[in-house]
Amino acid sequence: xxxxxxxxxxxxxxxxxxxxxxxxxxxxxxxxxxxxxxxxxxxxxxxxxxxxxxxxxxxxxxxxxxxxxxxxxxxxxxxxxxxxxxxxxxxxxxxxxxxxxxxxxxxxxxxxxxxxxxxxxx
Numbered sequence: 001x002x003x004x005x006x007x008x009x010x011x012x013x014x015x016x017x018x019x020x021x022x023x024x025x026x027x028x029x030x031x032x033x034x035x036x037x038x039x040x041x042x043x044x045x046x047x048x049x050x051x052x053x054x055x056x057x058x059x060x061x062x063x064x065x066x067x068x069x070x071x072x073x074x075x076x077x078x079x080x081x082x083x084x085x086x087x088x089x090x091x092x093x094x095x096x097x098x099x100x101x102x103x104x105x106x107x108x109x110x111x112x113x114x115x116x117x118x119x120x121x122x
Contacts, residue, residue, distance in 0.1 A: 007046075007053035008070040010111045013062035017045050019108040020056050027087035030054070064110030077101050077117040 012020060024030045030047035034040070043058035052072065074080045081091045081103055093103045102116035 004051075007055050009055040009057050010065065010070070010107070011059035011062050012044060012056045012109050012111075014043060014058050014060065016058075016109050017043065017056075020045055023087070023089075023108050024054065024056075027084055027089055029083070062109070064106070065112055066110075067112070069104075069112040069114050071114040071116055074115050074117055077103070077115065080115060 021032060024045075024047040025032055028047075028049070030049040030052075033046045033048050033053070035044070035046050044056045046053065046055045048054075054070065081093075084091055084105055089105050091103045091105055093101075097116065099119050100116045101119060102114060105113050105115065107113060
């Protein structure tokens with residue numbers, strides 16, 4: 001039986017680790033976690049915040065995910081959006097999910113990310 005999502009992997013172009021690290025660590029507030037040596041040789045980088053893990057894997061012929069995306073729950077969504085904006089990230093609010101406040105942003109290589117928080121009482 002499924003019990004949890006272990007991680008979400010997003011693709012990234014070769015050599016993009018240097019632009020991904022500041023976004024995921026400084027802007028999103030995640031911690032970089034070491035990849036096992038056999039996987040580290042492939043490039044990419046892994047990040048964690050609490051039980052949430054995002055893995056960025058190198059993909060030749062990379063194209064950013066425009067529709068597919070992880071949905072990341074946050075607390076104090078207004079403050080989190082402000083944090084991202086201070087790091088130069090464009091935040092696009094969306095009201096299409098009843099019972100939630102949410103916005104979208106893109107990482108430095110163009111992957112779409114959704115950030116959401118249930119409305120009070122939901």
